[in-house]
Amino acid sequence: MKIEVSLLAGQQLKASFADHEIISDQSISAGGNAEHPEPFDYFLSSMPMCAAFYMRKFCQQRDIETTGLSFTQEVITLDESNPYKKKVSMKVTLPTDFPKKYEKAILAAANTCTVKKVIQATPEFEVELVK
CATH class of the missing domain: 3.30.300.20 (K homology (KH) domain)
Known part of the structure; x- marks a missing residue:
């Protein structure tokens, strides 16, 4: 399985694989907005x-x-x-x-x-x- 990761705004990341995407973020203490789960x-x-x-x-x-x-x-x-x-x-x-x-x-x-x-x-x- 190949997974491609894109850097989004702030500390968010997008993992793309097959027909799916997962967005992650970081906690506020790690510089993120805590809008999505961490990896x-x-x-x-x-x-x-x-x-x-x-x-x-x-x-x-x-x-x-x-x-x-x-x-x-x-x-x-x-x-x-x-x-x-x-x-x-x-x-x-x-x-x-x-x-x-x-x-x-x-x-x-x-x-x-x-x-x-x-x-x-x-x-x-x-x-x-x-x-």
Whole structure:
């Protein structure tokens, strides 16, 4: 997937890919207007959205009602001297009538999230100058 980023006014950025665009901004303390999420917020949001997608597909394939099904994520800094050392805590809330026999299976479905799997595989990064 190719993503092109354009610099917009202030601290806003536009990422364009396929037929989509995402606008980001920075907090006021970082010189932005806080009109859009920051890039890191989009990154963090992609994990629970991905997991929720797989949970919904799991339920749809079994005709299980999804009303009341939710997924939350909290990101905790583990070491104040290293702001990159994080713990990602994810919690699934099931509807009261969710079939008990599928409880472990829906957690397995959430764990198939592609975003999480790519992070766990430690992707390689390369930044190069193009003239």
